[in-house]
Amino acid sequence: MSGYFFEDLVIGQTASFAKTITEADILLFAAVSGDTNPVHINAEAAALSLFKERVAHGMLSAGLISAALGTKLPGPGCIYLNQSLRFRAPVKIGATVTATVIITALDPKKNHVTLDTVCTVGGKPVIDGEAVMLVQGRP
Amino acid sequence: MSGYFFEDLVIGQTASFAKTITEADILLFAAVSGDTNPVHINAEAAALSLFKERVAHGMLSAGLISAALGTKLPGPGCIYLNQSLRFRAPVKIGATVTATVIITALDPKKNHVTLDTVCTVGGKPVIDGEAVMLVQGRP
Amino acid sequence: MSGYFFEDLVIGQTASFAKTITEADILLFAAVSGDTNPVHINAEAAALSLFKERVAHGMLSAGLISAALGTKLPGPGCIYLNQSLRFRAPVKIGATVTATVIITALDPKKNHVTLDTVCTVGGKPVIDGEAVMLVQGRP
């Protein structure tokens, strides 16, 4: 595992992961989650919905937060303890979602790291929330 | 859309969705989320980790909560507002995860529905948390 | 399993399942079936074909009949015995296919259920046929 040790982390440290959300992502997320809500997989039903078109699963965009945390900051080896998610806007097919995480608190007694976690499209937040990770200390 | 209307919902109403998590699920969740953390996709690195073997992404199991909410209760047509997740135990390959949602509060002024959301494996919680949904009223 | 029992079924009972067919669906159906016919996966060859463009596999649309039968009517727990399929028109990328099943006969000696099964796009049939299912009686 090649992530940060707890001692290497500082408040304000930040990382991002971005990915374009395609029809294939929606199809595969429906497969792995079992979430076949028509608003995601049925263009005709979605056209009659509040969003007027198919949108990505909120939890699919939330997966990009997991990617930023698990591959960048704190990176491989950390343990995911908590995540809160506020879904603020829908993500349309073809949108590029950027997940950004920034350290806001460090608890050296428990080796807990708290991060603000936000997903944006075109600079506008589509999800915000907070994560708490357990990070190993330097051996 | 064929989900419940707000007026049809009562506190205590519950629904579940269950699915076995396979290697293919982990691969495809890594693909759509970009979360290529070795603990999920590298058996050798995972053998050296705290969990001793590859485990599923926490957000993958959380996706089953989205399935229970989006396809069963409140069902198609609802809008996902908030989700909190506490990751309590890892999910191993081959585990069958059951997501259960139960209505705990109804706010008729805002048409908001609050649900306890828990994922279990063999009856033991692996994720717990709370969801808030916006549900349309009867037309 | 949460499908209907034989005793709960009546002639005329109906259910539908609908889904938009995307390029990703065609790719993945080619993968699982091994049907790499160029009319599905090669836009240049397909442009020279009778249909002038790539079309979905007929059996992919037929899969939506399986979804309507296996998840809705008769639902989980039923056993698929027979299916006839008449392919009447091609399904283009981006089309939303609606599979509708309707009970036409019930054989209480064998617990067999016969259903008309039709797939439509924009109200026009692209597949029609008939299914026979074995459905358990109430315990």
Place this chain on the structure above:
Amino acid sequence: MSGYFFEDLVIGQTASFAKTITEADILLFAAVSGDTNPVHINAEAAALSLFKERVAHGMLSAGLISAALGTKLPGPGCIYLNQSLRFRAPVKIGATVTATVIITALDPKKNHVTLDTVCTVGGKPVIDGEAVMLVQGRP
């Protein structure tokens, strides 16, 4: 397109296509078809079912018939008109399914080709039925 012309076909001509059915196939077929029947994706529910374990979707094995027809005999360029399917036995995860098609009738007035279509596992039929294809004449 590189399939046979009608004039090249003879009664008794045969071709096969075989593929091992894995958990990934079942997951992806569930995605493209929308058929999330628990007997396919939930090991715990499937253990309580008639088959005692997860089985592949019948239409997934039927897809291999489409592969044999569409890529081998009559091959690319043919049009699928009719298919009947009799599901005779379940297909378990890890089974290798062989789809074999054999020409039984040729109608030179309509350029229709009729084929017996059978899927076997370990030499035992799991699906049998009949296909009718429209095949172009030599230009």
